[in-house]
Amino acid sequence: MGKESVQKINKPRAIRRLVIWYKRNSAVTSIVDTAASSAVTASNVASNMAGNVAGNVVSSAESVVNTASSVVSSASSIAKNTLQPLVFDPLKRLQNNDNVLDRVEDSQSKRIWIAVDGMGGDYAPGPILEGCLEAISRFPINIKFVGKIKKIRNAAEKKGLIELLEKEIDNNRLELIDSGEPIGMNEEATAVRKRKNASINVAMDLVRNNKAEAVYSAGNSGAMMASAIFRIGRLKGIDRPAIGALFPTRDQTRPVLVLDVGANTDCKPSYLHQFALLGNIYAKDVLQVKKPRIGLLNIGEEECKGNDLSLKTFELLSSEKSFDFGGNCEGRDVLSGSFDVVVCDGFTGNILLKFLESVGGVLLDILRSELPRGRRGKVGSAFLKSNLLRIKKRLDHAEHGGALLLGVNGICVIGHGSSKSLSVVSALRLAHSAVNHGVMDNLNQLQKLQVLNS
Numbered sequence: 001m002g003k004e005s006v007q008k009i010n011k012p013r014a015i016r017r018l019v020i021w022y023k024r025n026s027a028v029t030s031i032v033d034t035a036a037s038s039a040v041t042a043s044n045v046a047s048n049m050a051g052n053v054a055g056n057v058v059s060s061a062e063s064v065v066n067t068a069s070s071v072v073s074s075a076s077s078i079a080k081n082t083l084q085p086l087v088f089d090p091l092k093r094l095q096n097n098d099n100v101l102d103r104v105e106d107s108q109s110k111r112i113w114i115a116v117d118g119m120g121g122d123y124a125p126g127p128i129l130e131g132c133l134e135a136i137s138r139f140p141i142n143i144k145f146v147g148k149i150k151k152i153r154n155a156a157e158k159k160g161l162i163e164l165l166e167k168e169i170d171n172n173r174l175e176l177i178d179s180g181e182p183i184g185m186n187e188e189a190t191a192v193r194k195r196k197n198a199s200i201n202v203a204m205d206l207v208r209n210n211k212a213e214a215v216y217s218a219g220n221s222g223a224m225m226a227s228a229i230f231r232i233g234r235l236k237g238i239d240r241p242a243i244g245a246l247f248p249t250r251d252q253t254r255p256v257l258v259l260d261v262g263a264n265t266d267c268k269p270s271y272l273h274q275f276a277l278l279g280n281i282y283a284k285d286v287l288q289v290k291k292p293r294i295g296l297l298n299i300g301e302e303e304c305k306g307n308d309l310s311l312k313t314f315e316l317l318s319s320e321k322s323f324d325f326g327g328n329c330e331g332r333d334v335l336s337g338s339f340d341v342v343v344c345d346g347f348t349g350n351i352l353l354k355f356l357e358s359v360g361g362v363l364l365d366i367l368r369s370e371l372p373r374g375r376r377g378k379v380g381s382a383f384l385k386s387n388l389l390r391i392k393k394r395l396d397h398a399e400h401g402g403a404l405l406l407g408v409n410g411i412c413v414i415g416h417g418s419s420k421s422l423s424v425v426s427a428l429r430l431a432h433s434a435v436n437h438g439v440m441d442n443l444n445q446l447q448k449l450q451v452l453n454s
Contacts, residue, residue, distance in 0.1 A: 295327065
């Protein structure tokens, strides 16, 4: 057996399927092009004949044109309906291996209780409840849904979820916990100290009393951070908690964790140093990166670049031996995959987060406007549709759902204020993953580091 034959046998099955599809796609595209060319030729013949021959000849020529057009339409239909299932199956398997692993992990995990602030968010409680019910069916989690019970049931009736709600309550997978009104988006974070029965406080108390292993809220993020600090406390040695958000990179299986993205608008170098320590543990435990590469967001790669905060933080991170510091990270490098964790102050991070949220929609609008028109354009669009949907999914912030509040003595996931059911499902998946990987056990080890005790 020759060397080439051995290499062919050893090719991964997914790659071979992808190659087979591209060959088939090439053949069908050739058929469509040939049919289109035939239509044009037939049209020209019809025009010439119509000029010289009368009546019945013209009719015959028109029939030829119609037949040729029918061939084009049929070829387009064959390309879309016959090859569509074959096109994206092998490609999806190559691109979505991480999702498959997550499903296996979820199916093998024990069910955990998560407290949900059902009144927090612009559209609460309806979409929040809808997302929770969907998450219960997909992941090994149970939900303690906190809010005003009358409003929750009214929202369930409007969305046609009342039967499913009662079913999950009977199955002991959902529990309604009564509370007061939520902390409004425009209220000061300190309002949590005055209104002890606010929904976020009741949800946080469930974690403090070990009745839930994580908490989620799409409400006032400042109020959630304040409630977490007052109710469950900070980790020893951590001055300020940080909000860590996952951003997509070129490598779909390896997102980058950016923190802080909004909890602390004004930071000291020591805060950013602590953010790097928190992010390093999260990347190891949840993202399963053996040796995370830490970057400091800056305006240049050189260590002499940046403002006073950046220069002093660079010195601290460079001297830290407990993680791999990769130097300054420019804005264009955040999504490159060169770093696993990027640290910055909350003001800069929040701007970066909001900017990224707009990129997906703008990019898809540009792609749609640039797609060719006509029959051939429709054929091409049919082949690109699934790819475009996957691009949207990778850039859609709703797919990531929420951000972890790192540095407090419990697992807290903060959702976007405009979160709907998809965002809630993604956030609860993130909360389950953090619990399942034992993040808090390793975060509690930070206090043993000499740098945090000095």
